[in-house]
Amino acid sequence: MHRILYLIQKEFRQILRQRAYLGLIFIMPFLQIVVLGFAITTDVKNVPITIVDEDHSAMSRRLVDAFSVTQSFDFQGLSQSSNQAKEVMKRGLVKLILHIPPDFEKDLKNNVHPKVQAIVDGVDGNTAGIALAYVNQIAVKLQQEWYSEMGLHPEELLEVHLTEVETRMAYNAALESVNNIVPGILAVLLMAVTAFLTGMSIVREKEIGTLEQLMVTPIQNIELVLGKVVPMLVVAFLLFNVGMLGAGLIFGLWMKGNLFSLYLMLVFFCLSTLGLGIFASTIAKTQQQAMFIAWFFMVFAILLSGFFVPIENMPDFIQMITYLNPVRYFMVVIREIYLKGTEIQFLWKEGLAMLVFGLVTFISASLRFHKRLN
Amino acid sequence: MTNSGYTVHVENLTRMFGTFKAVDNVSFQVKPGEIFGFLGANGAGKTTTIRMLCGLLLPTSGKAIVAGYDVYKDTEAIKRHIGYMAQRFSLYEDLTVRENIEFYGGVYGLNRKQIKTKTAELLDYLKLWEHADKLTASLPLGWKQRMALSTALLHNPDLIFLDEPTSGVDPESRRNFWMLIYELSEQGKTIFVTTHFMDEAEYCHRLSIMRDGKIVELDKPQSLKQKYKADTMQDVFMKVVQKVEA
Numbered sequence: 001m002h003r004i005l006y007l008i009q010k011e012f013r014q015i016l017r018q019r020a021y022l023g024l025i026f027i028m029p030f031l032q033i034v035v036l037g038f039a040i041t042t043d044v045k046n047v048p049i050t051i052v053d054e055d056h057s058a059m060s061r062r063l064v065d066a067f068s069v070t071q072s073f074d075f076q077g078l079s080q081s082s083n084q085a086k087e088v089m090k091r092g093l094v095k096l097i098l099h100i101p102p103d104f105e106k107d108l109k110n111n112v113h114p115k116v117q118a119i120v121d122g123v124d125g126n127t128a129g130i131a132l133a134y135v136n137q138i139a140v141k142l143q144q145e146w147y148s149e150m151g152l153h154p155e156e157l158l159e160v161h162l163t164e165v166e167t168r169m170a171y172n173a174a175l176e177s178v179n180n181i182v183p184g185i186l187a188v189l190l191m192a193v194t195a196f197l198t199g200m201s202i203v204r205e206k207e208i209g210t211l212e213q214l215m216v217t218p219i220q221n222i223e224l225v226l227g228k229v230v231p232m233l234v235v236a237f238l239l240f241n242v243g244m245l246g247a248g249l250i251f252g253l254w255m256k257g258n259l260f261s262l263y264l265m266l267v268f269f270c271l272s273t274l275g276l277g278i279f280a281s282t283i284a285k286t287q288q289q290a291m292f293i294a295w296f297f298m299v300f301a302i303l304l305s306g307f308f309v310p311i312e313n314m315p316d317f318i319q320m321i322t323y324l325n326p327v328r329y330f331m332v333v334i335r336e337i338y339l340k341g342t343e344i345q346f347l348w349k350e351g352l353a354m355l356v357f358g359l360v361t362f363i364s365a366s367l368r369f370h371k372r373l374n
Numbered sequence: 375m376t377n378s379g380y381t382v383h384v385e386n387l388t389r390m391f392g393t394f395k396a397v398d399n400v401s402f403q404v405k406p407g408e409i410f411g412f413l414g415a416n417g418a419g420k421t422t423t424i425r426m427l428c429g430l431l432l433p434t435s436g437k438a439i440v441a442g443y444d445v446y447k448d449t450e451a452i453k454r455h456i457g458y459m460a461q462r463f464s465l466y467e468d469l470t471v472r473e474n475i476e477f478y479g480g481v482y483g484l485n486r487k488q489i490k491t492k493t494a495e496l497l498d499y500l501k502l503w504e505h506a507d508k509l510t511a512s513l514p515l516g517w518k519q520r521m522a523l524s525t526a527l528l529h530n531p532d533l534i535f536l537d538e539p540t541s542g543v544d545p546e547s548r549r550n551f552w553m554l555i556y557e558l559s560e561q562g563k564t565i566f567v568t569t570h571f572m573d574e575a576e577y578c579h580r581l582s583i584m585r586d587g588k589i590v591e592l593d594k595p596q597s598l599k600q601k602y603k604a605d606t607m608q609d610v611f612m613k614v615v616q617k618v619e620a
């Protein structure tokens with residue numbers, strides 16, 4: 001047992017001598033979160049838009065004009081029907097459809113609230129969110145103009161809502177907000193670090209030959225594996241905390257729930273990602289191969305985690321597959337605990353699922369790890 | 375545990391990589407306390423043989439008993455009883471000399487106190503006190519090799535495998551290294567060493583010449599020189615190779 005302590009000590013000595021590792025732990029989480037922050041607050045310009053005007057009235061034309069002059073939108077012309085507009089969106093020519101219903105002007109004059117529908121291509125969630133905000137701004141400005149033309153007083157104006165822009169995401173029903181993305185980024189960072197670094201650090205010893213030397217010592221398999229995994233878990237843990245600090249400092253997004261619940265879930269989750277790293281190291285001969293193998297699995301795991309695309313929007317059979325994906329559970333757990341402060345007893349199912357997958361992955365990967373060269 | 379009186383007992387040992395026979399039906403015995411040499415050009419199969427004997431590679435067929443243990447079943451027991459220095463330098467270059475010794479000491483199961491004593495002993499012996507806290511990467515190769523040998527001996531094994539310990543090392547360091555080997559031999563340790571330097575072959579008590587996975591000669595250097603009527607092992611080697619090709 002005490003051999004493990006020497007392995008861990010050695011691992012930390014090596015980590016502390018590598019600047020890249022320290023950068024990884026303390027700078028990468030901040031950087032990711034900052035970059036993300038910029039991506040979200042960046043002005044959106046020239047979002048291609050098409051409008052379906054079913055009213056063909058003076059009022060509806062003013063609305064169309066308002067959208068065609070602004071810098072924020074790039075007006076691609078009118079569409080004849082809702083279907084035609086959707087076709088255009090499907091081909092990627094527009095990102096936004098504005099649908100003006102029949103009787104728009106009539107309803108307006110009769111003080112019935114007409115509903116203008118905006119359909120956004122939600123694949124790019126950030127752009128979509130900002131585009132929608134612009135749509136609302138333009139609509140509100142227009143409605144103020146109309147009311148003043150109709151002789152209403154500013155006080156009354158505040159009371160009246162003329163157009164209600166009903167928004168709907170075409171492909172991303174639950175538009176990702178910063179709040180949802182930040183915990184997601186933390187989960188992805190955690191996964192990348194544990195899977196990549198574990199795999200690469202084992203394979204590096206294969207490449208330089210030190211693993212062969214270790215293999216002729218009386219060290220046991222499990223000691224070798226734990227000696228690699230424990231330091232990586234500590235690195236991941238530090239990185240995660242730095243990431244949370246970043247989320248707090250940059251977005252004011254502080255942890256709402258119980259920190260220790262989240263830590264416990266983190267360990268359950270990392271069992272599978274560490275297992276993935278070990279698995280990659282048993283196949284790979286070079287660090288690049290280890291990275292590629294870990295990357296291959298990670299891409300699927302992240303895509304099927306509900307991070308980018310909500311799981312409800314996936315085809316049924318793919319939804320079934322996501323139940324086999326530990327990242328799926330961790331996304332839920334981290335969002336619930338971090339954002340809502342959900343108590344751990346409501347998340348036991350996710351926790352259990354992660355623990356089971358974690359143990360299976362970790363143990364089967366460790367069993368593949370032999371003290372022999374192949 | 376099997377006891378045949380030999381420290382290493384190999385019969386018809388073969389290792390295939392796919393359809394390629396890297397080690398082809400070799401048989402030999404190493405006596406206790408011997409310096410046994412394995413001579414051969416690159417690719418002859420020396421490393422593959424050593425790896426099988428250390429329990430790192432499973433043989434395809436044949437029998438091998440090392441320090442009384444079977445290489446098929448008792449690899450872990452073998453590992454407790456042998457020291458192994460791989461062909462490639464395999465200490466951690468990004469650890470200091472002292473840290474490397476501490477690490478391998480810990481891995482071989484020494485306690486803190488034993489490690490401390492051993493470290494002092496080794497630093498004295500290798501005259502490395504000045505460099506104790508420098509990164510291993512900064513040492514000249516000759517010193518690194520002597521250090522690697524010392525760390526491979528932290529658990530005081532009776533049988534030591536050295537795979538080309540002197541390749542890439544300057545002539546003076548090579549002589550120093552062989553002095554170390556002789557010291558170990560005088561302490562009663564059995565040494566199995568591979569080399570492609572012909573002059574080093576003279577230092578061995580007995581040696582085998584390997585070619586294309588086969589052992590083509592096995593005897594004392596003196597006897598081989600007589601047999602081939604040669605003055606140096608270099609000549610012997612050339613004649614052996616010619617004989618095989620003919």
Ligand SMILES: Nc1ncnc2c1ncn2[C@@H]1O[C@H](COP(=O)(O)OP(=O)(O)O)[C@@H](O)[C@H]1O
Pocket residue numbers: 374391396414415416417418419420421422423
């Ligand atoms: N893991 C392996 N897979 C395939 N071929 C190998 C492997 N290891 C060694 N070989 C081949 O076996 C032969 C003997 O190699 P080796 O034992 O390293 O020779 P030596 O140590 O005498 O230079 C070489 O031709 C080498 O290419």
Ligand SMILES: [Mg+2]
Pocket residue numbers: 420421422461537538
């Ligand atoms: Mg070799």
